[in-house]
Amino acid sequence: MPVRPITWPLVVVLIFLLVVTLFPIFWIAMTAIKPPTDWNAVPAVWIPAEPTLINFRTLFDPDAIRDYGVGGVSESATAAVIGSIIASVSATLLSVMIGLLAAIGLSRYSASGRFTPLLILSGRMFPPAAIAVPFVIIFSAVGLIDTYLGLIAIYVAITLPFSTWMLKSFVDEIPREVEEAAMVDGKSRFMAHVTVTLPLIRGGLFATTLFIFILNWSEFLFALVLSYTNIETIPVRLAKYVTATAGTLYGVQAALAFLAMSPLVIAGFLIQKHLARGMTFGAVKR
Amino acid sequence: MNRDRKKIDTACGDFDAGGLSRRTFLNRLAALGVSAGVANFVALSPLGARKAYAAIGGPEERAWALAQEMAAKAEKKTLTLLIPTGSIGNMTPYVDKWKNELGIDLEFIEEPDEVVHTKGMQEAVARTGRYDVMMPTAMSYPDWIDSGVIYDLTDWVETYNPELFNEEYGVVFPASHHAQLYNGRVAGLLNDGDQITLLCRSDHLTDPDKMKAFADAHGYPLDVPKTWTEYHDLAKFMHDPDNNFFGSLEYRSRYYVKWMFMQRLMSKGRLYFDGDMNPTFNSDEGLAALEDMLAINPYLHPDAFSFTWSSNYNAFGRGAGFMNIVWPSGFKYSKAPSTGPATTGKIAATVMPSDTLSDGSQLYAGLFCWGYGYAVSRYSANPELAYAYAQWMTSPTVSSDAIPYLGGYSDPYRVNHMKAPTQRLVDTYSPEYLDTLYNNIVNTVPDFCLPGGFEYQDALDKEVHACMTGEKAPKEALDDAARACDRITRRIGKEKVKESWLSLARNLAEPIKRASGADQWV
Numbered sequence: 001m002p003v004r005p006i007t008w009p010l011v012v013v014l015i016f017l018l019v020v021t022l023f024p025i026f027w028i029a030m031t032a033i034k035p036p037t038d039w040n041a042v043p044a045v046w047i048p049a050e051p052t053l054i055n056f057r058t059l060f061d062p063d064a065i066r067d068y069g070v071g072g073v074s075e076s077a078t079a080a081v082i083g084s085i086i087a088s089v090s091a092t093l094l095s096v097m098i099g100l101l102a103a104i105g106l107s108r109y110s111a112s113g114r115f116t117p118l119l120i121l122s123g124r125m126f127p128p129a130a131i132a133v134p135f136v137i138i139f140s141a142v143g144l145i146d147t148y149l150g151l152i153a154i155y156v157a158i159t160l161p162f163s164t165w166m167l168k169s170f171v172d173e174i175p176r177e178v179e180e181a182a183m184v185d186g187k188s189r190f191m192a193h194v195t196v197t198l199p200l201i202r203g204g205l206f207a208t209t210l211f212i213f214i215l216n217w218s219e220f221l222f223a224l225v226l227s228y229t230n231i232e233t234i235p236v237r238l239a240k241y242v243t244a245t246a247g248t249l250y251g252v253q254a255a256l257a258f259l260a261m262s263p264l265v266i267a268g269f270l271i272q273k274h275l276a277r278g279m280t281f282g283a284v285k286r
Numbered sequence: 287m288n289r290d291r292k293k294i295d296t297a298c299g300d301f302d303a304g305g306l307s308r309r310t311f312l313n314r315l316a317a318l319g320v321s322a323g324v325a326n327f328v329a330l331s332p333l334g335a336r337k338a339y340a341a342i343g344g345p346e347e348r349a350w351a352l353a354q355e356m357a358a359k360a361e362k363k364t365l366t367l368l369i370p371t372g373s374i375g376n377m378t379p380y381v382d383k384w385k386n387e388l389g390i391d392l393e394f395i396e397e398p399d400e401v402v403h404t405k406g407m408q409e410a411v412a413r414t415g416r417y418d419v420m421m422p423t424a425m426s427y428p429d430w431i432d433s434g435v436i437y438d439l440t441d442w443v444e445t446y447n448p449e450l451f452n453e454e455y456g457v458v459f460p461a462s463h464h465a466q467l468y469n470g471r472v473a474g475l476l477n478d479g480d481q482i483t484l485l486c487r488s489d490h491l492t493d494p495d496k497m498k499a500f501a502d503a504h505g506y507p508l509d510v511p512k513t514w515t516e517y518h519d520l521a522k523f524m525h526d527p528d529n530n531f532f533g534s535l536e537y538r539s540r541y542y543v544k545w546m547f548m549q550r551l552m553s554k555g556r557l558y559f560d561g562d563m564n565p566t567f568n569s570d571e572g573l574a575a576l577e578d579m580l581a582i583n584p585y586l587h588p589d590a591f592s593f594t595w596s597s598n599y600n601a602f603g604r605g606a607g608f609m610n611i612v613w614p615s616g617f618k619y620s621k622a623p624s625t626g627p628a629t630t631g632k633i634a635a636t637v638m639p640s641d642t643l644s645d646g647s648q649l650y651a652g653l654f655c656w657g658y659g660y661a662v663s664r665y666s667a668n669p670e671l672a673y674a675y676a677q678w679m680t681s682p683t684v685s686s687d688a689i690p691y692l693g694g695y696s697d698p699y700r701v702n703h704m705k706a707p708t709q710r711l712v713d714t715y716s717p718e719y720l721d722t723l724y725n726n727i728v729n730t731v732p733d734f735c736l737p738g739g740f741e742y743q744d745a746l747d748k749e750v751h752a753c754m755t756g757e758k759a760p761k762e763a764l765d766d767a768a769r770a771c772d773r774i775t776r777r778i779g780k781e782k783v784k785e786s787w788l789s790l791a792r793n794l795a796e797p798i799k800r801a802s803g804a805d806q807w808v
Contacts, residue, residue: 040600042530069624072693074374074396133411140412225408228416229395239398240371244615245692246625247596 025261031254032056036068039250055255065252072243077256080237084260086148087223087233088216091155095212096205098156099163104193106164107171108179117168124161132225139226146228154222159212166211170204171197203274210267210275217264234260291347293318298328298336311335323708324686327455330706342455342682342702345448349678352446356671357388364391365668365675367419368406370399373658375693376477377679390671402426403740406661410435415665418672423480424465424657424732425739427473428786432737436661437669439472439676448475448677455682455702458724463793464732465657465699469786474659475680477688479699481654481727482549483719484517485602485610485617486510488634490524499523510636513648514553514578517609517639521585524608533585534609535602538754539593544747545655546611550575552651552731553641555801557791558742561808563775563784565768567746568761576753576760583754591755604628611638613656614697617719635719637726649801654730658695690714698723729795736786738778745770 031039033051057064062073106117135154136145144150174197182192198205220235227236238256241249268275297318301311308329315325324342331338340347357363365384369377374394384390395417397405403426409417410433420436430436443450450457450466457466457476465476490496491508500508504519511517521533536546548558554571566572583590587607589597599619602610605628610616620626620633640648660676662669678684682702689696689703690710698704703711704724711720734742749767752758758766775783791804799805 040597040604042601042604042606072372072375074378074394133408136408136412140414145412145414146416224397224401225404228414229393239401240396242372242398242596243693244372244375244695245619245622247600247619248594 028254028257028261031251032258034251034254036065036070036246036249036251055249055251056259058249058252059256059259065249070243070246070249072245073241073249073252075237075240077234077237080232080234080256081259083148083232084217084234087151087155087231088213090148091152091159091216092209092213094152094156095159095163095216096167096209099160099167099208099212100205102160102164103167103171104197106168108176108193117165120164121161123157128158128221132221135222136225145226146230148231151223151226151231151233154226155216155219158219158222159215162215163208163212166208167201167204170201170208174200206271206274210264210271213267214264217260291343294320294339294343295336298334298339301329301335320683321686321708321710323706323711324683324702327702327706345446346678346681346683348446349448349674349681353384353388353390353671353674353678356668356674357390360390360668360671362667363389364393365418365671366393366395366416367421367675368395368397368402368417369421370402370658370695371396372399372693373421373695375691376688376696377694379688379691380679380684384675392675403429406430406435407433409663409665413665415663415667417663418666418668419675420661420663421477421658422474422661424474424476424654424659424735425743427468427659427661428735428737428739430661431468431471431473435664436473437664437673439474439662439673442670442673442677443472446673446677448680449682450475453701455700455706457699458701458704458727460732460793460795461654461657461699461727461730464654464730464735464790465659467789467793468735469789474661475676476657476659476699477680477685477696478656478658479654479697479703479723479727480613480656480658480695481652481723481730482545482611482613482638483617483652483722483726484511484636484638485612485620486520486634486636487524487605487608487629487632489632490608491634496523510634511609511639512636514550514639514641518578518582521582521609525585527588530606532587532607534582534611535587535593535598535607536582536590536609536611537593537598538579538583538586538590538751540751541747542593542595543751543754544743545653546579547575547746547750548655548731549611549638549651549653550578550641552653552798552802553638553649555641555643555649555651555798557731557794557798557802557804558734558746559771559787561788561791561804561806563780563787565771567771568764568768572764573760576750576764579750579754580760599625602626602629614715614719614723615695618697618714621714621716633719635722637722637729643801649797650729651795651798651801652726652730653733654727655733657699657733686711699727729798731794731798732790735790736783738774738783741774742771745774 030047032055034045034048035050035052038045038048054064058073059077062076065073139145139150179192179196182196183189187195218235223233223236234256238253241253243249297314300306311329312322312325316322328335328338381392384392402422406420406422406426449455450462456462466472466474497508500523511520525533537543551572554575556566556569556571560566587601589601599616603620603626617635620629623630637650638652640650643649662672666672679688682700685700686703686708689698704720707720746767749763753760753763788807791807794804
């Protein structure tokens with residue numbers, strides 16, 4: 001296939017799109033290092049003349065921002081960061097693990113019937129707001145409300161259909177004959193999946209894991225309604241940076257948002273070679 | 287505040303007996319931690335000093351006695367409060383006292399303010415018992431009472447008497463009724479006088495060049511606006527976008543814009559419904575209110591369509607406009623040098639402007655919108671202790687002490703906060719603004735404090751916003767709002783909402799009742 005030359009108009013369009021895409025990240029990064037006097041300045045301060053880490057410090061030392069005459073932050077974000085890590089990592093691992101087993105089952109063992117994949121996906125057809133309150137009642141009754149176990153369970157429940165469908169599309173791409181060849185060589189059926197199928201869908205597995213992690217990491221509604229004081233996550237804490245004396249603490253919110261997006265960006269870079277293919281959700285078939 | 291009752295009683299007794307001069311008496315009470323304004327109220331009272339303090343301190347003392355009794359009985363030694371984020375500053379100064387003297391830990395669960403109502407409704411079905419005291423706005427009470435998640439406080443109020451309706455230090459009428467009662471029963475105790483008033487930049491009002499130019503152009507002197515017509519004239523006159531200075535900063539953003547409409551509607555003598563629960567938004571007055579808003583749009587701050595309360599306060603405090611329609615917290619915000627660098631010492635405040643009625647008279651009407659209060663969870667393990675907390679915190683003395691603390695939403699709501707303020711209240715708000723608050727609050731109309739109140743508000747908000755953005759013509763927007771409200775009424779049950787509406791309307795200020803015809807409703 002001939003290489004298409006890059007023309008100047010295309011370069012301009014690409015640069016424009018890049019700027020538009022990166023602008024929110026730039027703005028969050030800049031706001032995170034602005035002192036309170038610059039958060040809402042008119043005209044807007046694009047790059048702070050006196051950058052500061054006070055917003056980041058305030059996340060873990062609520063009194064730090066008082067140096068600027070801003071009070072009212074009452075809690076550290078440490079619990080929220082830890083809570084997000086515990087809930088998101090655990091739920092992602094569980095979701096991908098169960099999703100992988102389900103995907104192999106659906107792809108390789110047709111006993112489940114034609115409608116099972118659709119049935120699994122139907123769990124995503126209800127808007128979260130519609131099922132939030134019933135879950136609150138159920139979780140209250142069984143003592144799972146305001147617990148990590150409860151939050152992880154609901155995260156797994158809402159992301160499992162995605163992980164199952166994504167991974168199923170990757171497993172479908174692998175010819176059954178490859179596994180059969182492994183079994184002819186003496187592998188058990190299970191070991192054939194582990195030693196042959198799994199390495200072949202590695203890219204998809206990374207992409208699915210990252211996608212599910214992003215869903216869990218940014219989930220707000222369930223974390224809000226299922227929590228009181230024992231558990232908290234970053235999205236819920238972000239909504240709480242409002243004080244009576246200074247209004248919305250944009251700088252502190254930006255600092256937490258910047259921290260929150262960092263693991264996603266780092267993970268994305270680390271597995272980027274798998275992502276391009278993985279994120280197509282197996283749309284390009286052989 | 288030190289509440290060593292014996293020492294205070296001794297000082298009051300000495301003063302009554304003529305053993306202390308007024309100055310020495312005030313100094314003694316100040317030394318005891320009784321703020322100067324409360325001491326002043328006591329000294330000026332027609333009652334004897336001891337009697338006066340006993341009266342004003344009565345609700346606090348009764349609440350404390352109840353708290354002591356209930357704390358001693360309580361197996362669970364924690365009182366958990368559901369509060370909106372940003373409000374904790376008014377409550378934290380008392381945590382140690384409750385711990386040290388009662389052995390009760392105060393635990394605060396902060397939630398974003400727009401979530402507090404939902405959390406309450408959630409508790410109605412989940413019944414976790416996680417909360418003891420809940421701090422909603424007045425609009426939550428009907429739905430919360432009907433869903434059974436909070437106590438009807440009437441019996442406790444009758445027993446322990448928080449003096450809600452006392453003429454000298456009770457909650458100011460009509461907020462005393464609108465923001466605490468549901469169908470005549472006490473649902474919560476108000477802790478936040480959320481009314482809106484109008485702020486102007488006094489430095490521009492006293493600028494000689496502007497004074498002359500304005501008087502020449504309009505034929506009346508430059509001053510704070512008394513009518514909505516003057517408000518329009520001033521916004522237009524002061525509007526100077528080339529210098530990033532705008533006529534007014536009122537809201538056009540979703541969620542806030544309904545209040546700008548509701549305020550104008552009631553200035554024209556119209557309420558939200560008639561006596562039979564038919565919406566009255568799409569009346570001539572409603573249309574005129576929307577037309578007024580559209581006419582002022584060219585002189586608003588360009589961020590008016592995206593303002594939240596905090597970005598609005600921030601813009602005003604940085605000198606971005608001449609007028610602003612704000613809650614009392616907005617005045618505090620603009621007065622403090624740290625948050626109002628351009629407005630400190632440069633604010634003139636006034637009651638909401640009047641409008642001319644069909645008979646030619648002027649109607650002054652204000653809007654009491656939002657207004658936090660304390661409710662007691664029906665699933666609390668210690669409900670009477672929770673009630674005692676609510677009464678103690680909102681008592682005339684403790685509330686005078688609590689309101690000036692920074693980092694909370696609580697604003698003046700009792701008569702003594704405005705008419706006999708402590709020195710800290712004066713320092714926080716200024717005597718002139720406390721007067722303005724009193725003069726405005728006595729004519730306020732409440733939010734939709736009805737069953738389904740949040741739904742009514744949202745339906746109206748959506749349509750007013752659509753009109754402001756040009757998406758809908760005024761008549762179409764108001765007709766759609768009226769239809770949406772009719773649907774909500776039918777779904778909830780007309781008789782139920784009507785009973786609540788008539789109960790609200792019975793407690794309006796007389797001029798508003800007369801202008802709206804509510805005085806004729808059964």
